[in-house]
Amino acid sequence: MNNKVRPHIFRTLMPPPPLQLPPSATATAATKSFNSKLNRLSSVGEPHQVLWTYISMLKSCVAPDSFTYSSLLKACTALNLQSQGLCFHQHVIVNGFSSDPYIATSLITLYSKLGHISSARKVFDAMPVRDIVPWTAIVGSYSRAGDIDSAFFMYKKMQYEGIKPSAVTVLNMLSGISESDQLKCLHPSVVKCGLEFNVALINGMLNVYGKCGRVEDARNLFELMNDKDLVSWNSLISVYALVGNMSEILELLDRMRISGMEPDQQTFTSLIPTIAKEDNIRLGKAVHGQILSAGLGSSAHVETALMGMYLKQSNVNDAHRIFDTAKEKDVVMWTTMISGLVQNERADKALEVFRLMLISGVMPSSATLASAIAACAQLVSYKLGTSLHGYIMRQNIAVDVPFQNALVTMYAKCGYLDQSFVVFQMMQERDVVSWNAIVAANAQNGKLREAFCLFNEMRTALIKPDSVSVVCLLQACASIGAYQQGKWIHTFVIRSCLGPCIRIDTALVDMYCKCGNLAIARKCFDNMPQHDIVSWSTIIAGYGSHGQGETALEMYSRCLRDGFKPNPTIFLSILYACSHNGLIDQGIRLFESMINDFRIEPEFEHNGCIVDLLCRAGRVEDAYDFYKKMFPEPMADVLGIILDACRTKRKTELADTVAKEISLLKPVDPGKYVQLAHNYASMADWDGVGEAWGQMKSLGLKKVPGWSFIELHGTIMTFFRGHVCHPQYDDVVLVTNNLSKEIRELLLSPNHEDFMVEVT
DNA sequence: CTAGGGTTAG
Numbered sequence: 054m055n056n057k058v059r060p061h062i063f064r065t066l067m068p069p070p071p072l073q074l075p076p077s078a079t080a081t082a083a084t085k086s087f088n089s090k091l092n093r094l095s096s097v098g099e100p101h102q103v104l105w106t107y108i109s110m111l112k113s114c115v116a117p118d119s120f121t122y123s124s125l126l127k128a129c130t131a132l133n134l135q136s137q138g139l140c141f142h143q144h145v146i147v148n149g150f151s152s153d154p155y156i157a158t159s160l161i162t163l164y165s166k167l168g169h170i171s172s173a174r175k176v177f178d179a180m181p182v183r184d185i186v187p188w189t190a191i192v193g194s195y196s197r198a199g200d201i202d203s204a205f206f207m208y209k210k211m212q213y214e215g216i217k218p219s220a221v222t223v224l225n226m227l228s229g230i231s232e233s234d235q236l237k238c239l240h241p242s243v244v245k246c247g248l249e250f251n252v253a254l255i256n257g258m259l260n261v262y263g264k265c266g267r268v269e270d271a272r273n274l275f276e277l278m279n280d281k282d283l284v285s286w287n288s289l290i291s292v293y294a295l296v297g298n299m300s301e302i303l304e305l306l307d308r309m310r311i312s313g314m315e316p317d318q319q320t321f322t323s324l325i326p327t328i329a330k331e332d333n334i335r336l337g338k339a340v341h342g343q344i345l346s347a348g349l350g351s352s353a354h355v356e357t358a359l360m361g362m363y364l365k366q367s368n369v370n371d372a373h374r375i376f377d378t379a380k381e382k383d384v385v386m387w388t389t390m391i392s393g394l395v396q397n398e399r400a401d402k403a404l405e406v407f408r409l410m411l412i413s414g415v416m417p418s419s420a421t422l423a424s425a426i427a428a429c430a431q432l433v434s435y436k437l438g439t440s441l442h443g444y445i446m447r448q449n450i451a452v453d454v455p456f457q458n459a460l461v462t463m464y465a466k467c468g469y470l471d472q473s474f475v476v477f478q479m480m481q482e483r484d485v486v487s488w489n490a491i492v493a494a495n496a497q498n499g500k501l502r503e504a505f506c507l508f509n510e511m512r513t514a515l516i517k518p519d520s521v522s523v524v525c526l527l528q529a530c531a532s533i534g535a536y537q538q539g540k541w542i543h544t545f546v547i548r549s550c551l552g553p554c555i556r557i558d559t560a561l562v563d564m565y566c567k568c569g570n571l572a573i574a575r576k577c578f579d580n581m582p583q584h585d586i587v588s589w590s591t592i593i594a595g596y597g598s599h600g601q602g603e604t605a606l607e608m609y610s611r612c613l614r615d616g617f618k619p620n621p622t623i624f625l626s627i628l629y630a631c632s633h634n635g636l637i638d639q640g641i642r643l644f645e646s647m648i649n650d651f652r653i654e655p656e657f658e659h660n661g662c663i664v665d666l667l668c669r670a671g672r673v674e675d676a677y678d679f680y681k682k683m684f685p686e687p688m689a690d691v692l693g694i695i696l697d698a699c700r701t702k703r704k705t706e707l708a709d710t711v712a713k714e715i716s717l718l719k720p721v722d723p724g725k726y727v728q729l730a731h732n733y734a735s736m737a738d739w740d741g742v743g744e745a746w747g748q749m750k751s752l753g754l755k756k757v758p759g760w761s762f763i764e765l766h767g768t769i770m771t772f773f774r775g776h777v778c779h780p781q782y783d784d785v786v787l788v789t790n791n792l793s794k795e796i797r798e799l800l801l802s803p804n805h806e807d808f809m810v811e812v813t
Numbered sequence: 814c815t816a817g818g819g820t821t822a823g
Contacts, residue, residue, distance in 0.1 A: 224814065256814040287815040294816095322816035357817040388818040395819095420819040427820070458820040489821040524822045559823040587823055 083115040091124035100128035104137075119150045126159035130166045138163050154180065158187045165194030185216050193225030201229055205238070218246055220254040227257050233265040256284045263292030286314055291323040299327050299336075318352040325358035329365040337362050353379065357386045364393025382410075384418050392424035400431035419452055423459040430463035438463045458486045465494030483514075489521045496529030501538065504529050520554045527560040536568035537766070555581065559588045566595030586617050594626040602634025609643075621653055628659060632666035640666045660684065661691050668698035673707060689720040693728055700735045708732055712741070716748065723754040 087110045094102045103124055110117065117125075122145050129138035142160060150156050157180050164173035177183070177191045188211040195204035208226055211218065218226075223243060230236050236258060248254050255278055262271035271292045278285060286309045293301045302324050306316060321344050328337045341359055344350050356379050363372035376382070376390050387410040394403035407425045410417065417425070422445055429438035442460060445452065457480050464473035477483070477491045488511040495504040504526060511518060523542055530539035542564075546557055558581045565574035578584075578592045589612040596605035609627050613619070624647045631640030644663055647653045660683040667676035676695055684691060692715050699708035712732055715725055726749035733741030749756075779785065 220814090227814090251814095253814045258814090260815070282814090284815050289815095291815060317816095319816040324816095326817080352816095354817045359817090361817070383817095385818045390818090392819060418818080423819040453819095455820040460820090462821070484820090486821050491821095493821060519821095521822045528822075554823095556823045561823095563823065585823095591823070 081115070083113070084118050084121065087115055088118070088120045088124070091121060095124050095127055098131070100131035103128035104132075117144075119145075119153045119156055122150060123153075123155045123159050126156065126163050130159070130163045133166065135167050138167065151179070152181055154182065154184065154187065158190050161187060161190040161194060165190070165197065168198070170194055170198050170200065183216075185211075185219055185222065188216055189219065189222040189225050192222060193228060196226050196229035199229050201235055204229065205235075208242075212242070218242065218248075220248050220251040223248060223254055224257045227261050230261050231265060233262060233267045233270060236261050236265070250279070252278070252280060252282050252285065256282070256288050259285065259288050259292070263288070263295060266296075268292055268296055268298075281312075281314075283314055283317060283320075287317070287319050287323060290320060294323045294327045297327055297330050299324075299331050299333070302327060315347070318349050318355050321349060322352075322354040322358045325355075325362050329362040332366065334366055334368075337366065351380065353381055353383055353386060357389050360386070360389050360393065364389070364396060367397055369394070369397050369399065382413070382415065384415055384421060387415055388418065388421040388424060391421060391428070395424055395428050395431060398431065400428040403428040404432075404437070417450075419450070419456045422450070422452070423456040426456070426459040426463050430459070430466040433467055435464075435467035435469060438467060454480070454482055454484055454487060458484075458490045461487065461490040461494060465490070465497065468498070470494060470498050470500070483516070485516055485519055485522070488514075488516050489519070489525060492522060493525040493528075496525045496532075499529075499533060501529045501533060501535055505538070518549070518551075520551050520557050523551060524556055524560045527557075527564045531560070531564040531567040534568050536570065539564040539568055553582050555583060555585060555588065559591050562588065562595065563591045566591070566598070569599075571595060571599050571601070584612075584615065584617075586612075586620055586623055589617060590623040590626045593623065593630060597626060597630025597633055600634060602630045602636045605630035605634070606636065606639060619647070619651055619653070621656060621659070624653065625658055625662065628662035628666065632662055632669055635669065637666060637670040637672075655683070657684065657688065657691075661688075661694070664691050665694050668694055671698075671702055673698045673702050673704050677707060677711070687714060687718055689715055689718045689722065689725055692718075693725055696728055696732055700732050705736055708736070716745075719748075719752065721752070721754065723749055723756040726754065727756055 087106065091103055091106055094100075094106060107117070107121070107125055110121070122141055125141050126138060128134075129141065145151055145153075145156055145160075157176050160176045161173045164170070164176065173191065173194045177187055180187060188207070192204050192207050192211070195201075195207060204226055208218065208222070211222075223239060223246075226239060227236070230239075239258075243249055243254065243258075255274060259271045259274045262268075262274065271289060275281065275285060275289045286305065290302055290305055293299075293305070306320075306324075309316065321340065325337075325340065328340060344355060344359070349355055356375050360372040360375050363369070363375070372390065372393055376386065379386060387406070391403045391406050391410070394400070394406060404425065407417070407421070407428070410421070422441075425441060426438060429441060442463075457476060460476045461473050464470070464476060473494045474491065477487065480487060488507070492504050492507050492511070495501075495507060508518065508522060508526060511522070523546055526542050527539060529535070530542065539561075543561055546552060546561070551557060558577060561577045562574045562581075565571070565577060574592065574595050578588065581588060589608065593605045593608050593612075596602070596608060605627065609623070612623070624643070627643055628640055631637070631643065640663070644655070644659065647659070648655060660679070663683075664676045664680050667673070667679060673695060676698065680688075680691055680695060692711050696708060696711045696715065699705070699711060712729055715729060720726075726745050729745035729748075730742045733739070733745060
């Protein structure tokens with residue numbers, strides 16, 4: 054009910070009610086009857102209905118009394134209605150209910166929830182008589198606000214004034230405690246007040262120990278309890294779930310069953326995320342079975358937890374099945390589905406689910422919107438991303454840090470670095486993820502210097518870089534071959550004790566490969582405490598791109614021997630290694646093995662690799678046949694590979710066919726027209742050359758000049774064609790001319806075929 | 814007094 058879209062009518066549209074009640078405003082029978090209705094609505098958690106009932110009360114000219122205002126203030130607390138709450142406080146004062154202890158306590162709770170602790174304290178201080186309830190409320194206000202010192206001060210003061218804390222008082226004290234030392238301070242008074250056998254209180258303390266990371270303290274408290282209830286068991290299980298200790302959880306499950314306690318929905322909801330973390334597919338299925346046979350399968354919390362687990366295991370189908378059959382879908386369930394689809398790279402599907410959610414009338418939360426923005430980023434759709442961003446701004450939906458982090462990434466992924474930076478700068482608060490997002494934004498757009506500057510700014514802002522930060526920078530170094538900077542990050546990783554981390558290690562291997570130091574890359578790889586399929590892919594790709602195809606294949610066999618199940622990506626690395634190293638038969642055999650042994654359907658990248666492989670082997674006709682068979686939709690890039698092969702292997706006839714096919718596709722990539730022109734030029738077909746240039750011009754395309762760069766002593770030097778203002782232009786021209794001459798001589802030598810193999 | 818959802822990365 055609370056998730057449905059409701060206009061915030063009480064914030065904006067409610068007319069100011071009369072300040073002074075009519076003189077007849079004494080508690081009538083009508084007032085009492087309305088009050089009991091308000092009380093009922095309040096206790097079933099329908100604050101909106103409480104306010105509507107108040108309106109009908111005013112309409113029927115029934116005067117509110119102090120009980121009425123108590124209910125109304127509670128409704129404002131539940132709905133976080135600041136101005137309406139203040140308005141009711143005004144009524145209370147004008148009508149002389151200020152000294153009512155019930156109303157004062159409701160006001161303390163309201164101001165505390167709204168974050169106005171000093172107002173709460175003023176109401177408290179103005180009370181003529183105070184029993185335990187307002188004391189408990191004020192203690193809770195300070196504690197929840199994080200002002201533990203004041204909470205302790207008031208806690209002591211109440212005892213000094215002769216009021217003995219109840220279990221509820223201590224539980225209120227617990228609400229803001231985050232350090233186990235503070236919790237230990239409470240132990241003596243718990244014993245003094247005779248509360249050490251209060252199960253609810255001990256459960257509460259157990260939970261606080263868990264949140265402070267004191268698993269052993271929580272455990273000891275639990276073992277000392279004489280009568281543990283279901284909440285005690287659930288609490289300890291959630292403590293172990295927090296630290297991801299599945300084996301301890303399974304033992305507790307056994308023990309609780311032996312002691313005659315059956316796990317409930319909350320037990321399973323706590324432990325399921327831990328199964329997801331462990332990536333234990335069989336255990337997940339087994340627990341799902343237990344849940345169904347215990348009849349707990351229709352709880353929204355359990356369903357959501359199970360969906361989350363399946364989605365983390367890349368099992369979108371089972372997650373969808375639960376989602377589709379769920380009776381009541383709340384905002385958390387919708388969000389789980391949307392974010393899970395994004396994590397499984399189904400952004401299109403995620404946005405479709407998001408649309409259905411809006412149609413069904415469930416109000417998205419900022420978590421939902423963060424996932425929707427992430428979906429736009431994955432689709433690289435600036436249009437969708439901005440329109441969603443604009444919609445959110447127009448709707449005045451409150452946004453938070455994680456949502457803004459998603460925005461930073463979305464703009465960066467769509468290539469709008471400046472807008473990404475504007476969002477970042479506008480943020481009032483930034484966490485590690487925000488900094489990582491803006492570093493990644495620059496790193497992925499080739500801005501190495503800016504990425505490093507931001508990394509330093511981050512450290513100046515006293516945000517400690519984590520594994521993600523260094524992975525982002527390593528990625529930037531790898532993409533432009535910044536060897537010195539990459540090495541510096543490596544030392545930074547060691548100095549800041551960020552390891553061991555499989556993602557950092559893999560990024561280091563990749564960086565050293567891409568910067569050309571295969572030996573150190575291999576050393577890093579061998580030193581890794583554990584490998585996974587991604588790290589194997591990385592080292593295989595590294596060998597493949599450095600002309601060591603045989604080693605790449607050897608590493609692949611070792612990967613299989615270590616028991617890893619190959620995925621589509623690792624086959625891409627292997628096929629690349631084969632095609633770039635002349636391992637024709639092996640490449641084709643592995644491609645067949647991928648399909649037949651591992652049941653992996655080739656994607657267009659795999660097929661493209663095979664086309665490239667056949668072309669490099671000179672089997673251009675076979676490549677074309679394969680292309681025709683595997684690509685039902687024409688692909689200009691793959692045709693481009695074949696066209697270039699036709700030119701070097703002098704297959705004029707096929708070249709003609711392929712060139713025509715490319716022309717018909719009207720590709721938007723100017724490089725394709727350059728290729729066409731080169732092809733016609735090689736056949737001395739000057740009309741064809743002119744046609745290719747003309748076609749390109751008529752489409753408004755312009756070839757961006759190619760450029761290259763080299764890292765030298767930590768500095769990146771860039772080169773363009775005709776880059777005459779380069780400080781060493783003359784030297785560069787001299788050296789390249791000499792090199793060209795040497796190459797030409799080599800080509801004329803009898804062994805030039807060998808040389809050709811080397812340069813390709 | 815106990816439970817489910819988000820953002821950055823190889």
